[in-house]
Amino acid sequence: MTGFVLQGHIYIVSERRPCLDKFLIITVVPVFTCVLTPEVFIKPHLSLSLSLCLSDERVSRAVPVTWIFLSSKETNLVSAEETRAAFERHRPTHVIHLAAMVGGLYRNMRQNLDFWRNNLHINDNVLHTSQEFGVVKVVSCLSTCVFPDKTTYPIDETVMHNGAPHESNYGYAYAKRMIDVHNRALFQQYGLKYTAVIPTNMFGPHDNYNIEDGHVMPGLIHKTYLAKKEGKPLQVWGSGRALRQFIYSLDLARLFLWVLREYDEVEPIILSVGEEDELTVKDAVDAVAEAFGFEGEVIYDTSKSDGQIKKTANNAKLRKYLPDFKFTPFKQAVKETCDWFAANYDSARK
Numbered sequence: 001m002t003g004f005v006l007q008g009h010i011y012i013v014s015e016r017r018p019c020l021d022k023f024l025i026i027t028v029v030p031v032f033t034c035v036l037t038p039e040v041f042i043k044p045h046l047s048l049s050l051s052l053c054l055s056d057e058r059v060s061r062a063v064p065v066t067w068i069f070l071s072s073k074e075t076n077l078v079s080a081e082e083t084r085a086a087f088e089r090h091r092p093t094h095v096i097h098l099a100a101m102v103g104g105l106y107r108n109m110r111q112n113l114d115f116w117r118n119n120l121h122i123n124d125n126v127l128h129t130s131q132e133f134g135v136v137k138v139v140s141c142l143s144t145c146v147f148p149d150k151t152t153y154p155i156d157e158t159v160m161h162n163g164a165p166h167e168s169n170y171g172y173a174y175a176k177r178m179i180d181v182h183n184r185a186l187f188q189q190y191g192l193k194y195t196a197v198i199p200t201n202m203f204g205p206h207d208n209y210n211i212e213d214g215h216v217m218p219g220l221i222h223k224t225y226l227a228k229k230e231g232k233p234l235q236v237w238g239s240g241r242a243l244r245q246f247i248y249s250l251d252l253a254r255l256f257l258w259v260l261r262e263y264d265e266v267e268p269i270i271l272s273v274g275e276e277d278e279l280t281v282k283d284a285v286d287a288v289a290e291a292f293g294f295e296g297e298v299i300y301d302t303s304k305s306d307g308q309i310k311k312t313a314n315n316a317k318l319r320k321y322l323p324d325f326k327f328t329p330f331k332q333a334v335k336e337t338c339d340w341f342a343a344n345y346d347s348a349r350k
Helices: 018-026 028-032 080-090 105-110 112-132 167-190 216-230 249-262 281-292 316-321 330-343
Strands: 010-014 034-036 047-053 062-069 094-097 137-141 195-199 201-203 234-237 246-248 269-271 298-301
Touching: 080 112, 094 112, 094 249, 105 112, 105 167, 112 137, 112 167, 137 167, 137 249, 167 195, 195 249, 201 216, 201 249, 201 330, 216 234, 216 281, 216 330, 234 281, 246 249, 246 330, 249 269, 269 316, 281 298, 281 330
Parallel strands: 010 062, 010 094, 094 137, 137 195, 195 269, 201 246, 234 298
Antiparallel strands: 034 047, 047 062
16 A cells, blocks of 8 residues: 555544444554554544654655544534534544444344434435535445345445345435435535445444344354353354354454545445355354353344345455455454453443
8 A cells, every 4th residue: 555645634533433433543553654642542532633654755754634533422413513513623624434323133123213314314414514614535334234135146336226225224224325325416516526335244342242232243242251251051143044244343444544545436335355254143153152262052042033144245346456455364353352342341332
């Protein structure tokens, strides 16, 4: 990856994804060769001052860059007024849009209307206000749930709007699809190159480990931790047959920064491991059990939904740009995440 100049740029990261934005801070070091102030690791959601030492041989001096991590406690992005006030206060040049109402399968099934309305407001506020304030680039975060339920596999970026999403989370899925519509319209009418990424199932430290409402990996990690601690069987919702592609949040953060820096298309890009690395939920259960040293009984509750049984994504477009990108091996990523969760159990979000 080549270096690039960011003189006077102000980067704003819309919050709600601590699992990712903590690593966005950390990965500035290997990707951009940066020197970070100590408070970066202590107060990740406050304005951050980074001294950027570019690897590009054309640049020999540090370039000041400001990173601002918005907190939902400070700014409610569902509100157009609060969103505008945040942009007025910080005047960003670039935006990484991570903010969303998010949840696991069962929360989506209960609250499809809430997921639709809240995310629609958040996305419109962030993108419209970015346009109004002359933001150079916005990178938004979608999800593989945007893809049609009935389709051929593997799916790629071109089929997003070719049918209805899975009924379990259609509210969230349609709201996320509208980001792509908004980006295309902004380019057509104003020439703005705002874009979006489509990550597969993300996991890592600092995630939401709520058993009821969290995503599959953090939920499994929390359940397995408790099962071992209490000497009880591990209860897994669903049959374990559902297929997923898992991406470590550290890898995803690196790719986010690459998209911000070098990806110049309006069309979204899938950020994922390859099809050959697709795993069943049972594979994930086994990896988490191994990481914790859990040897107890595992019970699969087939009365609970598996959700979409598969949504295999093709990462050929990513590989065209970054053929040599190395993803963290799955078991290593699981072990690091489980170790972090055990060490930070009292303070972890759950």
